Amino acid sequence: MPPPPIPPRLGAPPPPIPPRPSSPSAESSDDRQRPYHPVYLPFTLTSWLIPNFELRVEDVSHPGAQLFFEHVRPAEALKDAVISTCSWLYTLRDVPTNVQNVLLVLRPMPGVAYTTGSRTHKEIHFSVNHIQKSAARAREEILGVLTHEMVHCFQYNARGTCPGGLIEGIADWVRLNSGLAPPHWKRGKGDKWDAGYDATAFFLAWIEEQRGKGTIYQLNAAMNDRTYHENIFQDLTGLDVYELWRLYKLDCPSDTS
Ligand SMILES: [Zn+2]
Known part of the structure; x- marks a missing residue:
């Protein structure tokens, strides 16, 4: 018989939380133009x-x-x-x-x-x-x-209504940001924004690069306890997801196309 579940435990007291930009305009134009580099987080600080x-x-x-x-x-x-x-x-x-x-x-x-x-x-x-x-x-x-x-x-899944490609894209976006992308992952791949996995992960990374840190955090937060609608992207970025995808493909053409 498996042992009874142990309740979650708290570690050390939390450190101060750095402020997130409250809107895309809080990002400087320099930040938006900086190339995207995945970063390892300082695990010991959280x-x-x-x-x-x-x-x-x-x-x-x-x-x-x-x-x-x-x-x-x-x-x-x-x-x-x-x-x-x-x-x-x-x-x-x-x-x-x-x-x-x-x-x-x-x-x-x-x-x-x-x-x-x-x-x-x-x-x-x-x-x-x-x-x-x-x-x-x-x-x-x-x-x-x-x-x-x-x-x-x-992750939040909009009460089960989030498209599977976005669910998988967010999971691989975290993997990408954690410095754990496999060598075959390449920016710019994919025929549609919700192709999922690394194709969607790089698209989400590009959106974050364009619209500021915290944009994908907000995307996940917007899927807490409400049903999914594509205008979630419009609300967060000012552009609909198809226009974002078109701009992404212009900005990041894949090696094979
Ligand atoms: Zn998955």
Whole structure:
């Protein structure tokens, strides 16, 4: 029988929160023109509510499972994924507190990973076959996938009405900002704004670059407890999402087109 869930615990007292720009006009024109560089966050400067973590390994002798334990410490990796997620999508004042427990399941399966579970108890299922295939850069890939899946544990989804491509794009936007983009990710790829994953992640990064830091934080916040509508982009940026996508593709043509 699994142990009873342990309530979330608080770490050290939170540091002061730097102010966010209240509107795009708060960004200087210099900021808007600066090229986009993903940044590592100073993890030690933040103090978020960390859920309890559980781990289940369904095939301990699988080469992918062995790679996992050779390259990451599970408690640290999961905690860092929570910190990255919360640092990019929330402030200490508005971070959701519903996630009490995250169970990581390492098991043989097709695909990469997925997240399921309830409001309070999340499960991240991670394919050991995928880890085995990523052996050449196992640590970065494991941390990147855990970060992506942890976003799904915490992000708002407009009461389930957010387009899947935007959900996946936000998850990969956090992964990108955490410095965990795989080498094959390239800016400018994708045929439509909600193609999802890295295509949408780079688009969101471009919007943030154009409209100021905190824009994607506000996009996520706008999907808390209300249904999705495309004018969310118009409200945040002054332009509709198709015009934004057109400008993005002009600004960042993909290598192959
Ligand atoms: Zn996903």
